[in-house]
Amino acid sequence: MPETPSTPADLLAHLVAIDSANPDLVPGGAGETAIADHCGQWLAARGFAVHRLEQRPGRPSLVAVAHGTGNGRSLMLNGHLDTVSLTGYDGDPLAPQIRDGQMHGRGTYDMKGGIAAMMVAATRATAAGALRGDVILALVADEEHASCGTAEVLRSFTADAAVVTEPSNLEVTLAHKGFAWFDVDIAGRAAHGSRPELGIDAIVKAGHFLVALEKLGRRLAQGAAHPLLGTGTLHASLIRGGEEPSTYPAHCRVTLERRTVPGENADSVEQELTALLDHLSATVPDFGYRLTRGLHREPFEADPEALIVKALSRHAHAVLGHPPVVRAEPYWTDCALLDGAGIPCLLFGVRGEGAHAATEYVDLASLDHLTDILTATITDFCS
Known part of the structure; x- marks a missing residue:
């Protein structure tokens, strides 16, 4: 014993x-x-x-x-x-x-x-x-x-x-607070760096998403606050893309975390992100994406x-x-x-x-x- x-x-x-x-x-x-x-x-x-x-x-x-x-x-x-x-x-x-x-x-x-x-x-x-x-x-x-x-x-x-x-x-x-992790895969098209007419730069397209993400974070901070927890938050955690300096990147992945307060959940966050990404698809030429939900806790x-x-x-x-x-x-x-x-x-x-x-x-x-x-x-x- x-x-x-x-x-x-x-x-x-x-x-x-x-x-x-x-x-x-x-x-x-x-x-x-x-x-x-x-x-x-x-x-x-x-x-x-x-x-x-x-x-x-x-x-x-x-x-x-x-x-x-x-x-x-x-x-x-x-x-x-x-x-x-x-x-x-x-x-x-x-x-x-x-x-x-x-x-x-x-x-x-x-x-x-x-x-x-x-x-x-x-x-x-x-x-x-x-x-x-x-x-x-x-x-x-x-x-x-x-x-x-x-x-x-x-x-x-x-x-x-x-x-x-x-x-x-x-x-x-x-x-x-809870949290929800998401991967956003942004599509490009690989091409030699000398052939811009053939390539789509996925990393540059991801830049539009990161700017929109920052604006969403500011809107959250200015929104209705929980009396004990304040507001939900959002940040980009990881970014990966590209193969070598001389090639247009065909893919860029941004991993993000959304911290949630009571009244929010992984479903509501996915809807929020889908609306943001759909807007970019409609307004940014050649912007294509895939949104994947990861680990989440309420x-x-x-x-x-x-x-x-x-x-x-x-x-x-x-x-x-x-x-x-x-x-x-x-x-x-x-x-x-x-x-x-x-x-x-x-x-x-x-x-x-x-x-x-x-x-x-x-x-x-x-x-x-x-x-x-x-x-x-x-x-x-x-x-």
Whole structure:
């Protein structure tokens, strides 16, 4: 059995020392197997029924359940086991160091701190065995890339509510943006550079599209804003085209990202881009295109009157001594998948800094506060 930690910080130190870099982001990355093994043993030793889901070999997610006595509300706590790359970290990313009330190391903030807090909180809340509802811990793979872990969990498990323990500076996060990726392939015609009458320059044609894209971005910025998230945004991420200096390029691809707010989705973005490109086809000579939708995730917005939002906010107020700040995040999280599956949820996690950065740390006092808030929320919601 794994060594028994006495505090969330002790457990976090164990988790940080396990390499769980996402191999979809880092070729040869360790993945989630070792950390899932550790967490599974830790939870099983404390009476949780541990289910291992591994549709993709080497990319396991765990669902650990403490069954209630019956006729109570179930609560899922969700957090991801994977981290981004260890390369480029300032120091040893797998050797947690405590300085000035902060623990430094890869994943301390994003988000092994949240994992440690929810594991300890669930253990404390269920120790007496008096809860009526089930407590469900979803420790998932792959959130840093395509969220295959939470998607796999939701095919087999549900709950009456959920809390995602991504870092939020102990602020109640009730909304976040979505995103949609698109490829725009712009057609030209190859010809020798000395024969302009035969060639169509796909890169030059792409320039018309990039100018139109910039204008669309300005219109979005001036449009109606979501009260927490502001407006959607748009940028060109990649451009590829051409063969050599002496040839008219027959093809140019622009990859773009559109960040969406509630009320927008991948379908509405595709319609927006199609209208822009059709206008260019009608007004720019020899402009031809193909639009292809890539990975997309929808935005998220919680109901502020949901029982789980009210319960967690109440206990956050009690622990922190003041009403928690209500906020939104510009980045995407697994909250959107949970909400899409009909599970009311919110995001609430630790203070710290350095997600995906060369240095990363969690404020240890916030880790204790998070554990206390989650413990009280579980006990309240599942009683």
